Amino acid sequence: MSQQNKFWKSTYIVTLALAVLTIAARPAYAVASYARQTGLACEGCHTVFPELTPFGRLFKMNAYTLQNVKPLEDINEKKQSTLSIGELPPISAMFVGSSSWTAHGQPDSVNNGKAQNGTVGMPQQLSLFYAGRITDNVGAFLQLTYDPSANSIGMDNTDIRYANRGMINDRELIYGVTVNNNPTVQDVWNTAPAWTFPFLSPMAVPTPTAQGSLLTSLLAQQTAGVGPYVYIDKSIYAEVSAYRSAQIGVATTPLDSTTADVIDTAAPYWRLAWNHEWGKNSIMIGHWGIYSALQPGNGMPIVGSATNKYTDLNFDAQYQYIGEDHLVTLTTNFLHERQRLDGSFQAGTSNNLNHLNRESLVAAYYYLRKIGGSIGLFNLSGNSDPLKYPSVGGSGNIQGSANGSPNSNWATLELDYLPWLNTKLFIQYTAYNKFNGSTGKYNLPMTTRSASDNNTIYAGFWFAF
Amino acid sequence: MMKKFMIVAVVALTAFVASAQESREGERVATDVCSNCHGKDGNSISPLFPRLAAQREEYLVAQLNAFRDRSRSDPHARAFMWGMAQSLSESTIKALAAYYAKQKPTPLPAVNSPLAAQGKHIYENGVDAQSVPACTTCHGNKGEGTEIAPRLAGQHTTYLVKQMEAFRSMLRENDVMHENIKNIDNDQISAVGAYLGSK
Numbered sequence: 001m002s003q004q005n006k007f008w009k010s011t012y013i014v015t016l017a018l019a020v021l022t023i024a025a026r027p028a029y030a031v032a033s034y035a036r037q038t039g040l041a042c043e044g045c046h047t048v049f050p051e052l053t054p055f056g057r058l059f060k061m062n063a064y065t066l067q068n069v070k071p072l073e074d075i076n077e078k079k080q081s082t083l084s085i086g087e088l089p090p091i092s093a094m095f096v097g098s099s100s101w102t103a104h105g106q107p108d109s110v111n112n113g114k115a116q117n118g119t120v121g122m123p124q125q126l127s128l129f130y131a132g133r134i135t136d137n138v139g140a141f142l143q144l145t146y147d148p149s150a151n152s153i154g155m156d157n158t159d160i161r162y163a164n165r166g167m168i169n170d171r172e173l174i175y176g177v178t179v180n181n182n183p184t185v186q187d188v189w190n191t192a193p194a195w196t197f198p199f200l201s202p203m204a205v206p207t208p209t210a211q212g213s214l215l216t217s218l219l220a221q222q223t224a225g226v227g228p229y230v231y232i233d234k235s236i237y238a239e240v241s242a243y244r245s246a247q248i249g250v251a252t253t254p255l256d257s258t259t260a261d262v263i264d265t266a267a268p269y270w271r272l273a274w275n276h277e278w279g280k281n282s283i284m285i286g287h288w289g290i291y292s293a294l295q296p297g298n299g300m301p302i303v304g305s306a307t308n309k310y311t312d313l314n315f316d317a318q319y320q321y322i323g324e325d326h327l328v329t330l331t332t333n334f335l336h337e338r339q340r341l342d343g344s345f346q347a348g349t350s351n352n353l354n355h356l357n358r359e360s361l362v363a364a365y366y367y368l369r370k371i372g373g374s375i376g377l378f379n380l381s382g383n384s385d386p387l388k389y390p391s392v393g394g395s396g397n398i399q400g401s402a403n404g405s406p407n408s409n410w411a412t413l414e415l416d417y418l419p420w421l422n423t424k425l426f427i428q429y430t431a432y433n434k435f436n437g438s439t440g441k442y443n444l445p446m447t448t449r450s451a452s453d454n455n456t457i458y459a460g461f462w463f464a465f
Numbered sequence: 466m467m468k469k470f471m472i473v474a475v476v477a478l479t480a481f482v483a484s485a486q487e488s489r490e491g492e493r494v495a496t497d498v499c500s501n502c503h504g505k506d507g508n509s510i511s512p513l514f515p516r517l518a519a520q521r522e523e524y525l526v527a528q529l530n531a532f533r534d535r536s537r538s539d540p541h542a543r544a545f546m547w548g549m550a551q552s553l554s555e556s557t558i559k560a561l562a563a564y565y566a567k568q569k570p571t572p573l574p575a576v577n578s579p580l581a582a583q584g585k586h587i588y589e590n591g592v593d594a595q596s597v598p599a600c601t602t603c604h605g606n607k608g609e610g611t612e613i614a615p616r617l618a619g620q621h622t623t624y625l626v627k628q629m630e631a632f633r634s635m636l637r638e639n640d641v642m643h644e645n646i647k648n649i650d651n652d653q654i655s656a657v658g659a660y661l662g663s664k
Binding site: 038039040041043044054055058059066068069070165172277278279280322324 | 496497498500501502505510511512513543544545547548549550551552623627
């Protein structure tokens, strides 16, 4: 391997490790300004935040525009509405404080013994939202997040949409257009990667390397997508969107060879779901997919270079029972990701053809929306690629893989107590059966760390106000 | 004569236009907003939300006003209807009530269980030993409602049970219902709910 290739390989590994740690700590959200705008308590839209009820899904598909407070209004000489905004700006905040511990302490970053075990986030995350109606048919979910690891404030999840309603052959129709920065953030079911359990993940703990290399992880908050959607008779949902790179934190514009994972032209995303509601029950069976050719960056010209092509095909289902006292949610996902990595293969940093499968099964139960929890089983598998999932020595040895396998499986149990509907106290435990290809010491001979050494206890509080 | 006729015609036309506008407003709000929970035409799917089709107009007006001025304060009213009703005008309340009163309830599957039969007996005869009067007195022989009490026929059983429990525990305000239902037990509530939910 040439010196240049070694340099890019090292850069790739460090970037991936940072991405894994950053993405793993990214929670999902629920906001109070929607409650102020609609006059509905949290339970109108959420079972337990941030999971949506059937009404919450409609609220989102209707572009967050339902309003029950007196607006400031204006009309023109033809009595057409020209302004309809709330008297108070729809501003909300969210605060997450937490601490996380691994079963065995992690190594010091400069190989100087062990680091402190028990990473405290105070905050782990602080977010400000503009979340609410902008016009009669346009609403937004805009999020600014303070990231303590970077000590900076940045753009987080964004979904701005237009929606309207109509009838076709006596069938109710909601139709609209979403503009967003994260494929699946516009989705209304809690199977979508942007909105699925675990909604909160611990800070600064090792997570399976391949998790961060999934396409949706690479594109989250680094893209801009636009697309139309329809929801017919609360039964059929269909959407087609196209995404382009809109990376944040990148100094050079336009995007060039110094930036990795830039979408070549545009990435199509599609979603089709069947929904049925009866009694206190609802069920969704659906599919989403995305295809994207990504420029590998790292010195490869942005135009004309071989690209890394990803095709994601996901099948998901959700069942909800929402009773007065008891609430149950079951979700499952089957994701197949095909990777034709022409760019990385030429650079000597991966196989040419790879695939990853990710399966999840999550069950949640709450009593009186006050106490309950979730248990999730997760499996990540694919072919070995020692270049993409390499054995890593030195300070990064907690993320490496001795056999180049992405295979990992784990379970996460979370118990929640909500003294108020907008306050969640949680304790979560994640246990790894297999980590980066092994049930035992997964990164020999670099380190003797075992899969179960990464088991993590994570506890904290989450306020939405 | 012609002048008088013109005045009557203008007044009649104005009333007709106002009525038509009110009707359209009722349908618009019902379709755009209320249908999210109460279903198309007021035939809700989820038993968390009552079926409003063919409900008595005067009852709907009274309830919407009670939500708006927050005099009805059971937990479900606080969570959902306080917010939804807070900016409704008098005319919209009337329009909504008129709209739902005209809607046709979709039939529910008939239930011939012993529980429903027991409920029918309680509904029609009351329970003398517990000082529970017959429900028919206020709610009509077939649960169709009267000027003083709401329609109950075809309502979700779960919703009816929840409301009867709310009256019994005084979570929901109504002096008459507090008195009538204070001695009824859980099994009897379930029976009455099963009977009315199957009508």
